[in-house]
Amino acid sequence: MSGTGSYRTRQRAAILQYLKTHPHAHLTAEELCDALHAHGVSVGKSTVYRALDMLVDAGVVRRFTASPGEGACYQYAGGDGMQCHAHFHLKCVVCGTLYHIECDHLDELTAHLGIQHSFTVDYAKTVLYGTCDPCRRALAAVPKKDSQKIEPDPT
Amino acid sequence: MSGTGSYRTRQRAAILQYLKTHPHAHLTAEELCDALHAHGVSVGKSTVYRALDMLVDAGVVRRFTASPGEGACYQYAGGDGMQCHAHFHLKCVVCGTLYHIECDHLDELTAHLGIQHSFTVDYAKTVLYGTCDPCRRALAAVPKKDSQKIEPDPT
DNA sequence: TTGCGTGCAAAGGTTTTGCATGGCA
């Protein structure tokens, strides 16, 4: 489908290197494409999609699919997808900020799910969605949310 | 945009009732549309999208955005979006099955994230990805996963 | 009667695919 990854090409190296160099960035395929251009490496959109697909499949890159109509975001996930063993990611649905959380409670959760529920959580693919403190306060300042649709400023 | 929800119409009632009646189903807008047809209620696709949008906004329905190219899935979330307070969803990345997990560890996690990390997890939007027991065993039996892409049966 | 809700069709955007060319091994 997306190739086998047997060859090492200029484009793939550039994509991986960019993601590695910007581990905190979470960008869409198109944004990555543009970023590469800005770095002087021209890569076709299809190639970016294909490479990203492979990297996600290999666990090297994480993919978040936010709301439909927004496009998926990608982010470096660590060498073999093993580095983020007890490393959850929280994404604020309001401001889009990505938080990296590491602590014992998560180890516990993992163990619990594995033992009690026979489910192996894949940290490379999992993102917890919610609201961060600053945004929660901002939202609290605008209490009405009943029959009115709040349009949290697009973008 | 999606209407105000002031009117009670045949279509909206049917949509909500179907979701209520199938609380464990997680279906796309189109699948819901088809299901309604099968139930003898004909509802236009746009209407389904619009109604779903409103319901998600009101917290009555949960929306998962799985992988791109698959379409978002919707599921009933309980009366006021409050019933699934400590209800995580695990989705197996191999077979696509959605598991509903409710237990104290998750309450604990929520509390922890809220208190220690000032992050309010939104259960309606969060799905943990990983591998379920049957699939993990199946994968163990086929160790190589390099150049082969496993296509989990659609639906 | 008023105005919202509906449905069709068309537009919008993202992601995927086909095919010929170029590059890695």
Added chain:
DNA sequence: TGCCATGCAAAACCTTTGCACGCAA
């Protein structure tokens, strides 16, 4: 040299939007 990867363009896809008609209140 053989095969894979690339890139362009077109297709496929889901979702949103515009507009005229029907229905709820």
